[in-house]
Amino acid sequence: MDLIIEYQGQLLSGTWVTIKLALLSLVIAVLFGLLGAWAKLSKNILAQKIGAAYTAIVRGVPDLVLILLVFFGGQELANSIGTLTGLWDYAEISQFAAGVGTIGVVFGGYMTETFRGAILAIPKGQIEAGVACGMSRLVIFRRVIWPQMVVYALPGFSNNWLVQIKSTALVSVIGLQDVVYNGFVAGRSTRELFTFMFAVLMIYLVLTAISDVGLRWLDKRYSKGIVRSEDG
Amino acid sequence: MKFRKLMMAMTAAVMMLGMGSVQAADLRVGVEGAYPPFSWKESDGTLKGFDIEIAEAICAEMKRKCVLIEQDWDGMIPALKARKFDTIIASMSITEERKKQVNFSDKYYNTPAKFVARKGAGLEISKEGLKGKRIGLQRGTTHQCFMEKMYPDAELVLYGTQDEVFQDLAIGRIDAQFSDSIAADDGFLKTDAGKDFEFTGADQHDEACHGPGAGMTVRKSDDELRMELNKALKAIRANGVYQKINAKYFEFDIFGG
Amino acid sequence: MGDSIVQFLETWSPIDIVLIAQNFDRFLWGALTTLELTLISLVVGGILSIPLAIIRAGNNPFLNAPVWLFTYVFRGTPLLVQTYLIYYGLGQFEWIRETFLWGPILSQAWYCALIAFSLNTAAYTTELLRGSIVNTNRGEVEAAKACGFSSPMRMRRIVLPSAFRRALPAYSNEVIFMLHGSVVASTITIQDLLGVGRWLNGRYYLAYEGFITAAVLYFIIVLAVSRGFRFWEKHWLQHLYPREALEVKPAKGAASFRI
Structure with missing residues (x-):
């Protein structure tokens, strides 16, 4: 316990990095999820193909492999693109950027499936009714699709988020000083790895519990007036 | 189309996050931090050790600001080649195999x-x-x-x-x-x-x-930096700074024969 | 001819294909380790999860609470941290190092990974099966009651077989996630598929060759596993298709995985 207090600064700063990483990558995941769902539902064959390839790669390759690939390989790629186009000399892909970007894009793939399922759950007649009323496609999206999609997507979204927050632990492998990395370094130098890894475990449990409460609140707020089957 | 614009702006903003230009005056040094007594991390997160102090001394001699960048050992050379930093000062031995990828200064210490x-x-x-x-x-x-x-x-x-x-x-x-x-x-x-x-x-x-010992690692294209590092190393060995750091960590001459 | 191909690849290919080819047997061994770890964990975790799921679906609070705690902790924390805790953490205690378990099991990275992975997948599978058990069609249970089946017999003959089948689509996600999760083994010295990729990069100071090779092989494995499950689902869930197609189709993909 004394050791935890001695290293609390490291643990707290690591926790803060983990939280930032999780929230920022969530923003990217939602954006990519919307784009992906749009591509997969689009009538354009090319968009469909790209969407399918995207979700297949995300499902086929473990996130840690992609993170390592982006962090090490992506930097060389960024450099050679810069050299070829002459646009930049050096564009840093930091550990944080590699982590946020990769986790965001990976979970964007899962969000794609969630959003796609949610959009498909909206009765077609409502969209047709919108068209009949002379609404533009944007208005239909904003007034008809979005409000219902949020409700249908919420359970899947919650799952994805809970998995995503845990996936952030993997960025410690590329040396980003998140809560796992800092806890591991502290445990190594004090030779009390159990103590520190247990503390890290507890921190994650707290983050998960807080997410649980938040998601339940969201669920209550958005599902007002909606009857859902028991496993929803 | 406002929606699409907003999304593009946000994506761009996120992409920018990790990118920043680096001032030429700073010397970005890749270090490790898990290799005592050469480098380790204190409980408050600061880096300590022989390599770290040598890096600081070299930077001071070159009159450039040292930016220490922690990097896991596996990725040291790829990160150097990818220009994440300019030199590695992390007890890296000078070997022929590594020389296919990168270049080295003269050795700064040698131990068996x-x-x-x-x-x-x-x-x-x-x-x-x-x-x-x-x-x-x-x-x-x-x-x-x-x-x-x-x-x-x-x-x-x-x-x-x-x-x-x-x-x-x-x-x-x-x-x-x-x-x-x-x-x-x-x-x-x-x-x-x-x-x-x-x-x-x-x-x-x-x-x-x-190989002959540990050297400071630079990219092959950076021969100028290699010369400067060698000059700085010679200087700190001549003016006694090296010996002071040596004495702080070891009871013997770590430079080797 | 062969030489000129090699020379061509060495000069023009952006990735060092020759080096990958020279070490390809190592990658195959790595893939074997990955498959072995994943498969055995799934079997051990699966066996553990059956009694635990029955407890969670029942209403005995004294049994339910500890099982709930187990699944909450293992589902609420990263597999990486769980694995570190078992591999690096347990070694901190001298009394553990003195037990008979240390030498043959806990001192071996492979077994540590196996324990962490098995407990992890057991936690997820328990909750998955619980959901499936709880949602068993009432009519089936009532029919069994009417036929005079005892409670354990109902569980064994009616509820579990049907619950297993209905859990299959969600379980295929769990299997793929376990496969993804097994990369954690490479962080505790195991030469699994990613471990070999990291070895290659470390040995020859490369940035991406090892990772790309690993990524391609993982992709092939996942593809094969998905195909296998699709065949199984068709085979075992046939009786559910006509009715379910009209009502709620079991959501494919992410919406139903984990938790």
């Missing part, structure tokens, strides 16, 4: 490599004696090259950091470890966890794998 095993374990350092034994070492080091070349029948257990090797040696997951002798002595044998362990066998050296 040795095996460490439990006292009285009776480990014999020979092809026969090491056959099937679990030997721990750090992935991507000259020691990995050495073991694969000289003792291919030993079972190698590869770790990301030297600290983890010591940790597992202490609790008996591996039969022995192979590393730099000073790192083993100061980082393990002299500590409480290492009191039941000792050096086993003589100094191990293979010119092709181990």
Whole structure:
């Protein structure tokens, strides 16, 4: 316990990095999820193909492999693109950027499936009714699709988020000083790895519990007036 | 179309996050932080050690600001090549194999490599004696090259950091470890966890794998920086700064013959 | 001819294909380790999860609470941290190192990974199966009651077989996630598929060759596993298709995985 207090600064700063990483990558995941769902539902064959390839790669390759690939390989790629186009000399892909970007894009793939399922759950007649009323496609999206999609997507979204927050632990492998990395370094130098890894475990449990409460609140707020089957 | 614009702006903003231009005056130095006494991390997160102080001294001599960048050992050379930093000062041995990828300054220290095993374990350092034994070492080091070349029948257990090797040696997951002798002595044998362990066998050296000693690593295209580093190294050896740092960490001359 | 191909690849290919080809047998061994670890963990975790799921679906609070705690902790924390805790953490205690378990099991990275992975997948599978058990069609249970089946017999003959089948689509996600999760083994010295990729990069100071090779092989494995499950689902869930197609189709993909 004394050791935890001695290293609390490291643990707290690591926790803060983990939280930032999780929230920022969530923003990217939602954006990519919307784009992906749009591509997969689009009538354009090319968009469909790209969407399918995207979700297949995300499902086929473990996130840690992609993170390592982006962090090490992506930097060389960024450099050679810069050299070829002459646009930049050096564009840093930091550990944080590699982590946020990769986790965001990976979970964007899962969000794609969630959003796609949610959009498909909206009765077609409502969209047709919108068209009949002379609404533009944007208005239909904003007034008809979005409000219902949020409700249908919420359970899947919650799952994805809970998995995503845990996936952030993997960025410690590329040396980003998140809560796992800092806890591991502290445990190594004090030779009390159990103590520190247990503390890290507890921190994650707290983050998960807080997410649980938040998601339940969201669920209550958005599902007002909606009857859902028991496993929803 | 407002929606699409907003999305593009946000994506761009996120992409920008990690990108920042670096001032030419700063010298970005890749360091490790898990290799005592050469580099380690204090409880408040600051970096300490021989390599760190040498880096600071070199920067001071070159009148450039030092930006220390922590990097796991596995990724050191790829990160240097990818220009994440300008030089590595992290006890990296000068070897022919690495020279295919990068270039080195003159050596700034040289110490022999040795095996460490439990006292009285009776480990014999020979092809026969090491056959099937679990030997721990750090992935991507000259020691990995050495073991694969000289003792291919030993079972190698590869770790990301030297600290983890010591940790597992202490609790008996591996039969022995192979590393730099000073790192083993100061980082393990002299500590409480290492009191039941000792050096086993003589100094191990293979010119092709181990090379002449540790140097500061630069990209091949950066010959100018290599010259500057060499000049700065000569200067701190001449004006006594090197010797002061040496005396702070070791009782002997670590520069080697 | 062969030489000129090699020379061509060495000069023009952006990735060092020759080096990958020379070490390809190592990658195959790595893939084997990955498959072995994943498969055995799934079997052990699966067996553990059956009694645990029955407890969670029942209403005995004294049994339910500890099982709930187990699944909450293992589902609420990263597999990486769980694995570190078992591999690096347990070694901190001298009394553990003195037990008979240390030498043959806990001192071996492979077993540590196996324990962490098995407990992890057991936690997820328990909750998955629980959901499936709880949602068993009432009519089936009532029919069994009417036929005079005892409670354990109902569980064994009626509820579990049907629950297993209905859990299959979600379980295929769990299997793929376990496969993804097994990369954690490479962080505790195991030479699994990613471990070999990291070895190659470390040994030859490369930035991406090892990772790309690993990524391609993982992709092939996942593809094969998905195909296998699709065949199984068709085979075992046939009786559910016509009715379910009209009502709620079991959501494919992410919406139903984990938790």
